[in-house]
Amino acid sequence: MKITQIRNATIVVEYANKKFLIDPMLAEKGTYPPFPDSIGQDKFNPLVSLPTSIDNILDGIDAVIVTHLHLDHFDDVAKNVLPKDIKMFIQNEADAKEVKACGFKNVEVLQQGTVFEGIQLVKTKGEHGRGEELLKLIGEVCGVVFKHPSEEVLYVAGDTVWYDAIEDEIHTHQPEIIVVNGGDNQTLEFGSLIMGKEDIYEVHKAAPSAKIIAVHMEAANHWALSREELKNFSKEKGFSSNILVPEDGESYKM
Numbered sequence: 001m002k003i004t005q006i007r008n009a010t011i012v013v014e015y016a017n018k019k020f021l022i023d024p025m026l027a028e029k030g031t032y033p034p035f036p037d038s039i040g041q042d043k044f045n046p047l048v049s050l051p052t053s054i055d056n057i058l059d060g061i062d063a064v065i066v067t068h069l070h071l072d073h074f075d076d077v078a079k080n081v082l083p084k085d086i087k088m089f090i091q092n093e094a095d096a097k098e099v100k101a102c103g104f105k106n107v108e109v110l111q112q113g114t115v116f117e118g119i120q121l122v123k124t125k126g127e128h129g130r131g132e133e134l135l136k137l138i139g140e141v142c143g144v145v146f147k148h149p150s151e152e153v154l155y156v157a158g159d160t161v162w163y164d165a166i167e168d169e170i171h172t173h174q175p176e177i178i179v180v181n182g183g184d185n186q187t188l189e190f191g192s193l194i195m196g197k198e199d200i201y202e203v204h205k206a207a208p209s210a211k212i213i214a215v216h217m218e219a220a221n222h223w224a225l226s227r228e229e230l231k232n233f234s235k236e237k238g239f240s241s242n243i244l245v246p247e248d249g250e251s252y253k254m
Contacts, residue, residue, distance in 0.1 A: 006057060008046060009025070012061070024064065024073075035187075046220060051248040051249030063088070068139065068159065088107045089114070120145075121144055155178045180212060180215070196224070211254065213244045213252065
């Protein structure tokens, strides 16, 4: 298994000899306006450039997984540059309809028992923030668990905060590797939209032997948790040996 942090939530997962692109946001630095109702209203998104060319990112990709359709997970550039016949895994029928409307021809909705080239892909739950009002506004999200006899179990949690269903997913699937979106991105009105440092600590406590990889950091105007703060917090709490906080472009072989 090899996991490469591209930028924000965009990662490349090489798993059982197949290569997955997850949540592609591929625009040039500063292309999009800041997310509303948040800090950093003078900063355009993405905040940083891609660490490599789009051609390099797309090279050899077998399938794309889009956990939800927010701009920082599936942007206009991704819609334009991805091959229209590439395999696309989408969280639900509503999102699949939108993706098909963009011209993609090989679109499949993730299920509990989805299988791609011998790899089991299990759709998992998530909540993109806290409170009924926010969740109604922001819509559904998902994560995905990867399973194959030749690999350790990988859990990509997606845009979610820590709550009881995440603990249930960990206990059910017993992942050895967990990728969390950990920038504590926030709105001024509703607070955290994804995991912050305390959420990530809860993930560690639920899976104390797992290796956690924290992504979705320092790339959009509404981030509130830096890489450095997370690293320092993990040292204070005694789990720094269990967490990796990659820079954009950095890869890990697991």
